[in-house]
Amino acid sequence: VIAAEEGCEVILVGDETRLKMELADLGSDLPIVHAPEEIGMGDDPAKALREKPNSSISVCARLVRDGEADAFVSAGSTGAVMAAAAIVIGRLPGVWRPAIAAVLPTPGSATLLLDAGANLEVKPKHLVQFALMGSVMAEIHLGIKNPRVGLLNNGEEPSKGRKTEQEAFPLLQKASVNFVGNVEGRDLATAKADVMVTDGFTGNVVIKTAEGAVQMAAALAMEELAVLQPTVLAQVMDALEGFRRRLDYEQIGGAHLLGVKGVVVIAHGASSRVAIANAVKMAGGMADAGLVAKVAERIAES
Amino acid sequence: VIAAEEGCEVILVGDETRLKMELADLGSDLPIVHAPEEIGMGDDPAKALREKPNSSISVCARLVRDGEADAFVSAGSTGAVMAAAAIVIGRLPGVWRPAIAAVLPTPGSATLLLDAGANLEVKPKHLVQFALMGSVMAEIHLGIKNPRVGLLNNGEEPSKGRKTEQEAFPLLQKASVNFVGNVEGRDLATAKADVMVTDGFTGNVVIKTAEGAVQMAAALAMEELAVLQPTVLAQVMDALEGFRRRLDYEQIGGAHLLGVKGVVVIAHGASSRVAIANAVKMAGGMADAGLVAKVAERIAES
Numbered sequence: 001v002i003a004a005e006e007g008c009e010v011i012l013v014g015d016e017t018r019l020k021m022e023l024a025d026l027g028s029d030l031p032i033v034h035a036p037e038e039i040g041m042g043d044d045p046a047k048a049l050r051e052k053p054n055s056s057i058s059v060c061a062r063l064v065r066d067g068e069a070d071a072f073v074s075a076g077s078t079g080a081v082m083a084a085a086a087i088v089i090g091r092l093p094g095v096w097r098p099a100i101a102a103v104l105p106t107p108g109s110a111t112l113l114l115d116a117g118a119n120l121e122v123k124p125k126h127l128v129q130f131a132l133m134g135s136v137m138a139e140i141h142l143g144i145k146n147p148r149v150g151l152l153n154n155g156e157e158p159s160k161g162r163k164t165e166q167e168a169f170p171l172l173q174k175a176s177v178n179f180v181g182n183v184e185g186r187d188l189a190t191a192k193a194d195v196m197v198t199d200g201f202t203g204n205v206v207i208k209t210a211e212g213a214v215q216m217a218a219a220l221a222m223e224e225l226a227v228l229q230p231t232v233l234a235q236v237m238d239a240l241e242g243f244r245r246r247l248d249y250e251q252i253g254g255a256h257l258l259g260v261k262g263v264v265v266i267a268h269g270a271s272s273r274v275a276i277a278n279a280v281k282m283a284g285g286m287a288d289a290g291l292v293a294k295v296a297e298r299i300a301e302s
Numbered sequence: 303v304i305a306a307e308e309g310c311e312v313i314l315v316g317d318e319t320r321l322k323m324e325l326a327d328l329g330s331d332l333p334i335v336h337a338p339e340e341i342g343m344g345d346d347p348a349k350a351l352r353e354k355p356n357s358s359i360s361v362c363a364r365l366v367r368d369g370e371a372d373a374f375v376s377a378g379s380t381g382a383v384m385a386a387a388a389i390v391i392g393r394l395p396g397v398w399r400p401a402i403a404a405v406l407p408t409p410g411s412a413t414l415l416l417d418a419g420a421n422l423e424v425k426p427k428h429l430v431q432f433a434l435m436g437s438v439m440a441e442i443h444l445g446i447k448n449p450r451v452g453l454l455n456n457g458e459e460p461s462k463g464r465k466t467e468q469e470a471f472p473l474l475q476k477a478s479v480n481f482v483g484n485v486e487g488r489d490l491a492t493a494k495a496d497v498m499v500t501d502g503f504t505g506n507v508v509i510k511t512a513e514g515a516v517q518m519a520a521a522l523a524m525e526e527l528a529v530l531q532p533t534v535l536a537q538v539m540d541a542l543e544g545f546r547r548r549l550d551y552e553q554i555g556g557a558h559l560l561g562v563k564g565v566v567v568i569a570h571g572a573s574s575r576v577a578i579a580n581a582v583k584m585a586g587g588m589a590d591a592g593l594v595a596k597v598a599e600r601i602a603e604s
Contacts, residue, residue: 042459105518105522106518107518107521107522107525117456120456120463120464121464152507154419154422154502154503154506154507154510157344161422161503162422162423162503184507184510184514185507185508185509185510185511185512185513185514185515186510186511186513186514186517187514188511188514188515188518189513189514189515189517189518189521190514200456201456201463201464201504202503202504202507204456205454205456205486205487205504205507205508205511206487206507206508206511207487208456208486208487208488209487209488209490209508209511209512209515210487210511210512210514210515211487211488211491211515212486212487212488212489212490212491212492212512213487213490213491213511213512213513213515213516213519214515214516214518214519215488215491216407216408216409216490216491216516217515217516217519217520217545218519219409219491220407220409220545221523221542221545223409223545224541224542224543224544224545225538225541225542227541228537228538228541232534232537232538235530235534236527236530236534236538239526239527239529239530240523240526240527241526242526243519243522243523243525243526
């Protein structure tokens with residue numbers, strides 16, 4: 001509803017009775033598509049998709065496939081969203097592995113990290129496609145030409161890393177991306193790259209570690225700030241309101257699944273209204289900017 | 303010198319002329335062992351050890367092997383320290399892969415993370431040994447009995463992870479450690495485990511990501527705090543002094559290489575005097591507590 005008020009055309013997909021009641025409470029009359037089945041977080045994704053053709057994830061995927069929606073946003077099972085995107089919507093020609101691109105805040109801007117969890121293990125050539133797809137999204141989302149791409153590694157030297165990273169390095173040098181070499185986790189602070197590529201296991205761990213480290217630092221800082229006078233502390237908290245907003249994963253929107261024939265956004269499982277609204281707005285923006293066509297073109301050229 | 307003043311018996315190893323001059327400046331007469339050769343950060347570790355038998359790293363390793371020192375601390379090339387530890391000092395019986403244990407601050411305590419970079423790729427059984435060795439160090443360093451061990455993974459469910467994590471899970475359940483299941487990067491904030499095990503690539507990325515995320519958050523916070531009046535800001539900075547100390551990697555000491563026949567500590571390459579002193583003190587404490595014998599015992603029992 002928040003997103004719709006800000007100009008997005010939203011279709012709600014889910015249990016019609018429940019959604020109608022909730023919309024009535026909010027005084028809204030957004031269109032609803034009925035989807036009586038539900039895929040649980042614990043369900044096997046592929047099996048759940050087969051057995052529950054009327055789950056909201058399946059219905060959303062069909063709306064996108066049939067051109068009735070430009071994008072779909074779900075805070076449901078990541079596995080089921082990926083499976084629905086691959087099976088119902090389909091991969092773009094030439095894409096080996098769709099990848100999840102997450103947006104990580106950096107001082108003054110943001111870094112796109114992919115893969116954030118779609119492919120736990122990857123080949124060097126997959127990392128090159130992640131770099132191509134991530135560059136397209138960075139151009140649109142960060143508004144920069146020729147975004148810098150870094151390979152996440154355990155050191156800066158080209159010889160660093162596992163066999164995968166060692167082999168990916170020269171491939172990335174030859175690829176038509178602005179490859180700036182190896183980057184490390186600490187480059188989240190230096191913003192050395194606009195796009196960081198890695199396998200989905202490492203990417204997932206990086207995002208959760210960054211989240212955990214920031215929370216941990218905030219908790220430690222609060223313990224120390226408790227010595228301040230209440231009036232001073234209140235001023236500090238006011239000043240930090242913007243800081244919290246900038247680091248808040250809710251504000252950032254969702255992670256985009258790149259490499260499929262539609263805009264597919266995976267929102268955080270514990271998303272609030274604001275988070276979902278931001279994910280919907282970001283998805284709408286990506287659809288308007290022609291994300292899918294541009295990714296298809298970049299992959300076709302490579 | 304700081305460490306020596308606080309009761310450590312320190313032997314300095316390095317270029318005698320240079321060290322003598324520096325000690326004279328400090329008015330100290332610590333014993334020196336001459337080591338005229340130097341291994342650079344870019345040198346191939348194994349080759350450098352063979353070609354430079356009188357580098358400080360080689361000499362230190364021989365002092366430990368020959369019982370003339372209980373521990374050695376180096377801020378030099380991690381690869382060369384590991385190679386010297388493996389070749390000169392030797393692995394403990396039954397240890398497949400020595401691993402680096404790093405100390406990460408958590409609210410109220412700390413978590414040991416291993417492997418922090420010695421073995422970029424590991425087998426499930428290696429992770430079990432990391433859990434055993436890490437538990438011994440946690441008992442000594444954190445002073446807790448039966449430390450909780452977590453497997454770093456991309457989700458909490460036992461089925462999560464790559465093949466390595468999936469196979470390690472049941473092995474850890476059967477091992478004589480207090481296995482609490484899968485943990486995620488965000489558990490740095492929840493302190494769900496005292497010991498986290500993972501491969502050395504992921505471990506290295508996690509440490510650097512945590513460092514980068516905290517720096518990034520601090521930079522963002524400072525931008526927002528700039529709106530405060532100078533006197534208020536000064537109070538905040540005073541209050542955060544302790545916070546900085548707690549998160550400061552310099553204060554924590556060095557990462558310990560576990561599984562070799564001696565206490566071997568790898569200090570951060572960019573270590574200050576304080577950092578080195580803390581690493582030396584921690585190494586001394588570990589030697590006094592019988593770290594090596596206790597690790598040997600735990601591995602022999604397993």
